[in-house]
Amino acid sequence: SYGVGLGIEFVFATIRRHPVNEGFLVTGMLIPLVMPPDVPLWQVAVATAFAVIIGKEAFGGTGMNVVNIALTARAFLYFAYPTDISGEVWTYLGEGATAVAGYSGATPLAVAAAAAKGTQVVNEFNSFGSTWAPGIYSFQSLFLGTQPGYNGEHSPLMCLIGALILIVTGTGSWKIIVGVFGGAYGMGLLLNILAGDNAFMAMPAYYHLVIGGLAFGAVFMATDPVTAAQTETGKWYYGILIGMFTVLIRVFNPAYPEGIMLAILLMNVFAPLIDYFVVSANKTRRLKRATV
Structure with a gap:
């Protein structure tokens, strides 16, 4: 989650010419904590990318997001790969x-x-x-x-x-x-x-x-x-x-x-x-x- 999320943060910070905010340091820790321990890592990467781009950067970046980023990542996996995230x-x-x-x-x-x-x-x-x-x-x-x-x-x-x-x-x-x-x-x-x-x-x-x-x-x-x-x-x-x-x-x-x-x-x-x-x-x- 850190690798993908911070990578996207760096890209948007470069494009928008503003410093990288430390907010994702917390989000990047929470995302794995709401995932099953056996979830494929590539799914975590895709979910993190979706959450950061659609849930955060699309609304203007740090402090502008409407929904919780970590839960957005989890929700993405729940609807995209329900058999891996259902937790039953x-x-x-x-x-x-x-x-x-x-x-x-x-x-x-x-x-x-x-x-x-x-x-x-x-x-x-x-x-x-x-x-x-x-x-x-x-x-x-x-x-x-x-x-x-x-x-x-x-x-x-x-x-x-x-x-x-x-x-x-x-x-x-x-x-x-x-x-x-x-x-x-x-x-x-x-x-x-x-x-x-x-x-x-x-x-x-x-x-x-x-x-x-x-x-x-x-x-x-x-x-x-x-x-x-x-x-x-x-x-x-x-x-x-x-x-x-x-x-x-x-x-x-x-x-x-x-x-x-x-x-x-x-x-x-x-x-x-x-x-x-x-x-x-x-x-x-x-x-x-x-x-x-």
């Missing part, structure tokens, strides 16, 4: 001094999406892999990140540590992070009430916070200062809507059990509109106070 199957490599044993299985989100009506998703998690990797999908394992997953997404604990660093340094907005988690949890609770015999809807809401890439997206993607909402009130709406849409996409989109990528990209597009309504509401309140 992983391989578990067994431990031991002898020959390594390999196992393939569904991700937690795929297990939840495939749960039969009237069953308990938590029971499906606890029983999954019981013969060869007991507890691989227990809540503790999902929170700590000891289960297989994407390069950077499968440990909510590490993501929370990263969130603390971003908040302390003032790099990321705590309102957006809390909003994403709160929106996802709230939508999960609402679906629990409306679940009926739908197993995925009935899954405890707090499980949505530790499965898939929600934690990683909330901390490192939704807080992108260029594509996120800029007003303080707007950040709450922006984060909450991302969390809500993530859970809705997970539960009601059978073709794509994860939803954080699409939710963030969707709200990237609507972030300026959120800020517009927040600013307009503030102006209206001030005008009313001024005329009293």
